[in-house]
Amino acid sequence: MSVLVVGSTALDSIKTPWRENPRLLGGSASHAAVAASFFGPVRLVGVVGDDFPRRYLSLFERRGIDLEGLERAAGKTFHWSGEYEVNMNRRRTLKTELGVFETFRPTLPQAWRRTPYVLLANIAPELQHHVLDQMVRPRWVIADTMDLWLNIALKPLIRLLRRIDALVLNDGEARQLTGEDNVLVALRKIHHLGPRFVMVKKGEHGAIVSGPDGLFLAPAFPLDRLVDPTGAGDSFVGGLIGYLASQQGSIRRNLRRAVVHGSVVAAFCCEGFGLTRTVKSSMDEIRFRVRALEKMTGF
Numbered sequence: 141m142s143v144l145v146v147g148s149t150a151l152d153s154i155k156t157p158w159r160e161n162p163r164l165l166g167g168s169a170s171h172a173a174v175a176a177s178f179f180g181p182v183r184l185v186g187v188v189g190d191d192f193p194r195r196y197l198s199l200f201e202r203r204g205i206d207l208e209g210l211e212r213a214a215g216k217t218f219h220w221s222g223e224y225e226v227n228m229n230r231r232r233t234l235k236t237e238l239g240v241f242e243t244f245r246p247t248l249p250q251a252w253r254r255t256p257y258v259l260l261a262n263i264a265p266e267l268q269h270h271v272l273d274q275m276v277r278p279r280w281v282i283a284d285t286m287d288l289w290l291n292i293a294l295k296p297l298i299r300l301l302r303r304i305d306a307l308v309l310n311d312g313e314a315r316q317l318t319g320e321d322n323v324l325v326a327l328r329k330i331h332h333l334g335p336r337f338v339m340v341k342k343g344e345h346g347a348i349v350s351g352p353d354g355l356f357l358a359p360a361f362p363l364d365r366l367v368d369p370t371g372a373g374d375s376f377v378g379g380l381i382g383y384l385a386s387q388q389g390s391i392r393r394n395l396r397r398a399v400v401h402g403s404v405v406a407a408f409c410c411e412g413f414g415l416t417r418t419v420k421s422s423m424d425e426i427r428f429r430v431r432a433l434e435k436m437t438g439f
């Protein structure tokens with residue numbers, strides 16, 4: 141089944157202590173759509189400006205990502221730049237230039253409104269609402285967010301929580317949203333705000349998933365070399381929903397394996413700048429790492 145992804149489609153300028161790479165293909169929706177595309181058909185909703193390189197559109201097309209909902213507007217593509225410290229868990233946003241996203245109000249293609257799986261990747265909550273308003277009875281909706289929206293758009297974000305099945309956020313954001321240091325207490329509070337499934341990401345330490353069947357402590361795939369973690373969170377949620385959409389049976393039954401597939405795609409993302417390593421990965425490599433994780437965590 142198809143997955144609809146809305147979020148940022150961006151050019152990212154990324155600086156690590158070792159290298160600098162300007163204007164790479166990035167954005168929450170780009171990472172998530174590419175991750176989901178390993179498993180099945182993906183529909184991408186976003187906007188790019190006239191400075192968006194043709195080769196990035198071709199990259200999406202080669203992966204079978206449907207671009208009918210990707211608007212090409214006059215103006216500049218969303219541009220984000222960030223800098224990592226030696227400890228790559230620490231990142232500083234240097235610039236966020238919204239460009240054509242400032243006025244983006246997409247109208248979804250008619251045929252896309254019944255897409256069963258919906259990923260509201262990180263973007264302004266008002267835009268997430270706007271897309272969700274146009275969907276007709278989706279089977280499963282998951283949303284991602286970031287600290288910026290907790291700071292400047294808390295009200296629409298809280299309203300969104302009533303409308304989605306699942307929320308994914310990192311541990312710092314869970315703390316900010318609930319005012320709770322303890323993750324279990326934070327999870328309970330977030331469930332209370334709406335979503336039946338909540339996933340708290342803890343970077344290299346994996347994720348805690350809470351749902352109707354209790355907790356799942358999801359592993360991260362251990363890496364000995366981190367090149368650029370930008371987009372890891374988006375790859376995680378993209379891989380997760382892509383896998384879910386590709387499987388028969390109930391979401392509750394498939395969720396744990398979906399989360400592990402998300403972790404594995406996120407690990408590939410961290411091994412290269414931007415999307416460079418992710419797009420070189422194969423389904424065989426993903427399966428191999430999923431089996432390795434099974435061995436590492438089974439007891």
Ligand code: AMP
Binds near residue numbers: 150152166236264374
């Ligand atoms: P992550 O590393 O998973 O937090 O995601 C990084 C991606 O988020 C980058 O590719 C950025 O282009 C994108 N991004 C950064 N800030 C924003 C924002 N305010 N809204 C939407 N996307 C953003």
